[in-house]
Amino acid sequence: MIKDLLHSAPSLLNFGIFFGLAVLLLFVVLGFVTYGILSERKIMGFMQMRVGPNQIGGKWGLLQTVADVLKLLIKEDTIPKKADKPLYILAPVIAFAPAFMVLATLPFTDAFQFADIGVGLLYYMAISGISTIGIVTAGWASNNKYSLIGGMRAAAQMISYEIPLVMSLVGIVLITGSLNLNDIVAAQEKVWFIFLQPVAFIVFFIASVAELNRVPFDLPEAESELVAGYHVEYSGFRWAFFMLSEYVYMFAMATLTTVLFLGGWNSIPFLDFIPAAIWFGLKFSAVFYILVWIRVTFPRIRADQLMEFGWKVLLPVALANIFLTALIKELLNLF
Amino acid sequence: MNVYLLSLLVFSPLLGIVMVALMPKKEERTIKQFGFFGTLPPLFLSFFLCSQYYSDVALSIFDIKLNWIRFGNLEMYDPKLFTVDFELGLDGLSLIFILLTTIISSLAAIASIYIKKEWKGYYLLFLILEMGMLGVFTAENLILFFIFFEMTLISAFFLIGRWGFLEREKASYSFLIYNGIGSAVLLVAILILFARTGTTNIAALTQMMTMGGVSLFAPISGSMKYGLCLAFLVAFAIKLPVFPFHSWMVRVHAEAPPSIVMIHAGVLLKIGAYGIIRFGMGIFPEQYKSLAFTIVLFGVLSFLYGAFLALVQTDFKLVLAYSSISHMGIVMMGLGALNEAGIQGAIFQVISHGLIAALLFFLVGVLYERTGTTMLPKLGGLAKSMPIFSGFMLACGMASLGLPGMSGFISEFMVFLGLFKSQPMLAAIGVIGLVLTAVYVLRAVMLMTFGKNDSLIEKEKWDIRGWEFFPALVLLSLIISVGVYPNLLGGPLQGTIEAMMLALGGR
Amino acid sequence: MGQLHIYQNNYLIVFVFLCLGILLPVIALFLGRLLRPYKPTDMKYTTYESGIDPFQDSRVQFNVRYYLFGLMFVIFDVETVFLYPWAVAYDELGLFALIEMLFFVVILMLGLIYAWKKKVLKWN
Amino acid sequence: MDWNTMLSYDWGAMMPEFIILGTTMILSILDLFWPKHFNRRKLAWLALTGIILACLSLISLLSFETVSILSDTFRLDSFAKAFKLLLLFGAALIILLAEGYEPKEGLREHRGEFYYLFLTALLGAMVMSSSGDLITLFVGLELLSLSSYILVGMRKHDRKSNEASMKYVINGGISTAITLFGMSYLYGVTGSVNLGEMSRTMAAMTDGQLQYIMGLAFFMVFVGVSFKIAAAPFHMWAPDVYEGAPTPVAAFLSVISKMAGFVIILRLFLSLFLTASGDTFGALDFLDKNNIYIASLAGLTIIIGNVVALRQQNLKRMFAYSSIAHAGYLLVAVATLGGGYFLLDTVWFYLMAYVLMNIGVFAVIQLLSSQSGSEDISILAGLGRKSPYLAMAFTVFILSLAGIPGTTGFIGKLNIFLGTFITEPGHFVLAGIMIAGTIVSYVYYFGLLVQVFFRPIHSEKVIKIRPGLYAVLIICVIGTILFGVAPNIAFDFIHDQFGDFTDFISSK
C-alpha cells in the first residue's frame, strides 16, 4: 500500500496519510523518550549502586517520567521581563523541529522507513545543524549571562564537533559511493563498517557524544558552572522541548550510528532468521546503553580541552582517515 | 653623413644637456658657460645647412626616414599602414625657422646670465626647449611634430613657473592650460587624420587630401575636412595667439623671465604661424581658401585689439605683449590674403617679429636687471642714464612700427600689398592699426627714454656694456639686413611659397 | 513518471515532518496554557541572578574566540561540501581525483596549522 | 579522468601558477614557524624570487602553442600569456615596493602575511587571465578579491585601514554578487559555462526572450566588473580604500586589481558578447547595439575621475581618482573595441604603461608619506630641490600619466584615440570627453609638479631610499621613457609573440 502511495502523484490525500503516519512515529518517539529517560535513570542507578526511580507506577517506577511530563505541563509559564519575547518563544521550536525532521529519513528496517531520499546522510547533517541556532537563540533571547554563555558554548562546541563528525563519514561514503542510508546499510551486508572504518567510528562516536551535549561534553549546561546553561530561564513545557529535542537527537543519533556502522538491520551471519526489526532494536539498545554508560563513567572535561581536542585531534584524524580510505581503495583497484 | 645631419641638428642640444647635467649644482659660472656652449652646436649646424643651401645643394638630401612605431598589426593590408616613421626633413621655410631658432636660442642663452637661481635646472630645460623647437621645424610627420611641440610646452611651463616674476605660477598655469587645449585640438585633428588614412607623413597627407579618389582606410567626408582644417587653425591660432585666445600670452610675457620671453616671443609663437602654413594651408588648401576671410577678419581684429590695448598699458612688458598680439594679427592677415605677396609678407613678419621681439625682451631683461622695474611711469629719462641702451630701444621701436629699412617695414608692406589685392575692405580697416602701432611704440619708448623722472638716480656703468652688446648688435644687424636685403629670406622661401600657391590655385 | 513521484513523495514526507515538528510545540504549549496556572508576581519575572535585577544588559561583548571558531567552522564545513561529492563519485574519478583532493586538503590543513600556530584554537 | 588522462595534460602550461602557489605555501609556512624576532622583510626577496621564476617559466612558455587543459577550464592562449606577463611584472614591482614599506605603525607583525596574501591575489588574477570557463574565472576573481580585502585591512590597529577594508568588503561583496547573478543567467541561456561553447550558443541564439535575459546578464556582469575597475558610478569605494590601505596595497589595487578587472571584461566580452546575436534574425551585433552603455560609462568615469581629483588634498585619494579616470580611458578602448584593429594591444600597452607610471608614483608617495607621516599634497613641496633625481623620476611618471609625448602614457592614449577615430562613424563624443578629461587632468597633475618644483622645501629630513625602492624607481623611469620613445619594442614583442590574439576563442 505504501508503495502504491509512493508511486502516486503527490496530493493532499498523500499529505494526510503521511501526516497520520508521522504522528504515529511521533508517539513512538515520545514513548521512547519517556522510557528512554527512565531507563537511563535506572541504568545510572544500577551503575551507581542505587535504585533509581521506584515510587510511581510500581516497583520499577514505570510512571515516573510520565508524571514528570505532566508536572511540566501544569507548571506556570514565565517569560523574564528583559527577555526578547518573540525569540524566546521561537527558540524551543527551532531547537525541536529539526530534531524531529531528521527522523524522516532514518531507515529503521528495510521496510520501516519514511522518506528514502538520495542524500539521506547529508540531509541528516544539514538539518541537525539547525538546532544549534535554536540553542543560541535561546541563550540570547533569555538575556541572562549564564544562558548567553551557555548558548555560545553550545554553539561553539556543536559547530566544532560537527566537522569531525561529518568528515568521519566521508570514509563510508567513499566505500559505498552513495549518500543514501539504505545503500549504506546494504553495503554492510557482509562486513559492518565498524570493522572497515574503525577510526571513523571512534571519531564519529566521540563527536556524536559531543554533538548531543552529553557528559563528558556537557559544558553548555554544566550545572556547577552555568546553573543550567542556555535554558536557565526556561520552565514548564518550553524547557521540556529542549529536553525533548535532546533526547530525540539521542534517539536519532543512536539510530544513525546503528545504520552507519553497525550494519543497520542486517543480521550477524547465521542468525538471519531473527527479524530485521529485532536486530535493529538490539543494536540500537546497545548504542543507547553505551551512551548512558559513558555518561556515568567519565568526568566532564574542561572547555579548553574540549575545543582543542576537537580541532587538533579529531579533525586531523578524520582527514587522515579519508585519505587512508581513498588510498587503500585505489590500491585495491590496482591489484 | 648627410642623412644624419638633421637628426644631429635636432639632438645636438643633448650634448649641452649632458654637460650641464654632469656639473655639480653649485658651479654657477661653469653651468652658465656650458649652457651657452650647448646652444652652439645647433647654431653651427644650422649655419652649415644654410651654407649648403646657398651652395645650391638640394635640401631634400638631408631628409631622413627611419622605421619607428607601428600601431596595430595590419601588415596583411599594407606594410606601411599605421606606421609612424622617424622622419625629419628640410625645406626653405623650415630652414629659416631653424636659423631663427638657433640664433635666438644662443642669444637667449647669453641673456640668461641674469637668472638668479638653480642654473642647472634652468639650462637643462632651456636646452630641451631648444631641442623641441628644432624638432618642430624639421618634423616631417604629424606625430613627431606633436611630440616636439609638447616638448616645448612642458619645458616652457617649468621655465616660466620656476624662474619667472611674482605671478609666475599663474602665468605658467594659464600657459599650460591654453596650450594644452590647443595641443589637444591639434592632437585630435592629427589622430583623426592618422586613423582615417593610416599615415601621418605630411607629404603623403597633402597628397591624399588634395587629390581626389585616393582610397583611404576610412572615409573622410568633406565636412570633416573642414572640421580638421578648422581644428588645425584653432590649435595654431591659440599658439600664435590670435585675438580671442590671447590672454595666456599676455601673462606669460609679463611674468616669464626675459630670456625665456625672448625665445617665447621670438620662436615659440611662430610655431603657430608655421603650423598654419604647413598644415592648415598645406594639407587642406581647399578648405583653407574658403576660410580665408575669417582668417583675415581675426587677423585684423587682433591687430587692432592688440594695438589699442598696447596703447593704454603702463607696464612695458605688457606693451610688448599686446604689440606681439597685434603683430601676429598681421601674420594672420597675410596668411589670409591667399596670394604670394601676402604669404611672403606673413612669413617675413614672423621672422622679423621674432628678431624684434627677441631684441626688445633682451633689452627688457637688461632694464629690469638695472632698475628692478618695467613700469613706464617709474622709468623715464633713460636716455640720460643709459644712452646706448636707449639708442637700441629706439631703433628697435622703429623696426617694430615698420620704419623703412628695417625688417618690419618689408613685412608689413608686403602683407598689405597682398591683402589689398584680395580683401581690400579689411585691408583698409587694418591700416588704422598701422597708425596705432606707431603711436603706442613711440609713446612707450619716448616715455622711457625721454620721460621726466628723477627717481632713477644717475649711476655710473648702468649702460649696456661688454658682452651685452653682442646679442643686441647681432639682432639689430639682422633686423636691418633683412630690411635692406629682403631676398636674404625671400630666396629660401621661394620654393615653398610657390608650392603653396600652386595648391591654393595660384592667384 | 514513477520515479519522479517517489522522489516528490519522499520530499512530501520531509515536509510533513517539518510541519509536525513545528506543530507539536505549538499545540503542546497551547494545551499547556489551558492547564497551567497563571499567577504573576514581579519576582517571577526577574532574570535569574542572585535574586536581584542584573545591573546591565547581559549582551556584553562576547569573547572573540566564539567568532574565531565560527569562522573556522565556516571554512572547514565548506571543505566538506567538496569532500562529499568527491567521495560519492570517487569510483569514477580515480587516482587523479585523489591527488587533486589531497592538494585541496593540504592547503586547508595549512590553514588549520596556521590557526593552530596563531593560537586560534586555544580556549581562554 | 584517470591516471593516463592526467598524464596527458600539458601541466607545463600551468607552471607559472604552480610556482606562485608553491612560493605562497613556502612563505606561509616560513612565516608561521620562523621565530618572532626574525625580520619578515627578508621574505620579500623570496616572494620576488618566486615571481621571477614564474616569469621565467612564462617566458619559456611563450613559444608554446595554445593549449587548454583540464577539460578546457584552463587555457594558455596568447591573451593569457600577454596579460600574465604584465601581472607578474607589476607584482614584482609591488613586492619591491612593499619591501621598502615602513609606515609609522603597523605591518610589523603582519609583514610576513602581506607577501603570501599578495601572492594569492596574484594567483587569482593569473588564473582569471587563463580561465576558459566561468567557474575558473569566478574563482580566480574571488581569490583575488578576498586576498585584497585582507590586504587592505593589513594595518589591523589603524582605524582608517579597518574602515577601508570594511568598505571594500561590502562594495566588493555586492559587486561579486551582481556579477555572479549575471553569470548565472549566462549559464542559464547557454547551458554551459565553457566560454567557447557559450559563445557558439550565443551566436546562434534567435529566441528573443533568451536574448533579453542575455542582455540582463550582460548588464549585471558589466556592473559587477565596473565595481572592480572602479568605473563611475561604482567608484565610490576607491578613494576611501586607497586612502586607508597601506601604500603598496593601494598600488596593487590600482594596478593589478584593475588589470584583472579588464581581463574579465576582455575575456567575457570578447569571447561571449562580441559574437552574440543581437536580434531575432541572428545578426551578430549584440555588442554593437549595447556598447553605447559601455561608452557612456567610460565617459562618465573620465569626467568624474578627473573633475573630483581636482579638489583632493590627499595624495592617495587624488591618485585613486586619477586611476578611476584611467580606467575610463581604458573603457573607451573597450567601448570602441579599439576600432576593430587595436583592442588587445591597446589595452595591453596601456596597462603596461599604467603599471610603470602608477607604481612609480606610488613608490614616491610611499617614500615621502612614510617619512613625513602625512599624505597631504604638501609633502611633495620642494622635492625638486631636496632630491632632484627623485623629483625628476616623479616628473616623468606624472608627465606619463598626463599623457605628454615622449612617455608611455602618450603612446597608450594615442592607441586608444586611434581606435575611437578609425571607425565610421567615429566616436567623436567619447574622444572629446577623453581629451577634455586629459586637459582637466593637467591641472591636478601639474599642480603636483608645482609643489615639487615651485614650492619651498617641506621638511629637511633626508630621504633614505631602500634598494628595493631604488630598483622600482629606476625600472619605472626607464620603462616609462623607453616605451614612450621606442614603443615599437613593446608592439613588436606582442605582435611577434602573440600575433593577433586570434587563438582567443577557438579552443585547442
Place this chain on the structure above:
Amino acid sequence: MTGVPLSAYLVLALVLFCIGLYGALTKRNAVIVLISIELMLNAANINLVAFSKFGVTPSITGQVFSLFTITIAAAEAAVGLAILMSLYRNRKTVNVDEMEMMKN
C-alpha cells in the same frame, strides 16, 4: 514537480536578489549588510541550480558552479566578519554610517 515552471525559480531568485541588494544598500548595520550580500549570492545559487535542472540545456555544471559559489560565499563571509571584528575592536561600532573617517 514539473508543475513548477522554471520562471518561478527565477522569480524567487530575483526577489531574493533584490531583497539582498536593497538590504546591502540601505542597512546601516554591517552585519546585516554582510547577510544581505550572502542573500544575493544565494539567489544566484538558486538560479544556477534551477537552470541546471530546468534550463534550455540542462547540465550538471550549474550545480558544480553553485558549490563553488557556496564556498566563496563562506570565505567572503569569513573575511568580512574578521574585518568587521577588527573594526569593531577599534571603533566600537558596526554601523556603516559611522565609517566616515575619510572624507575628501
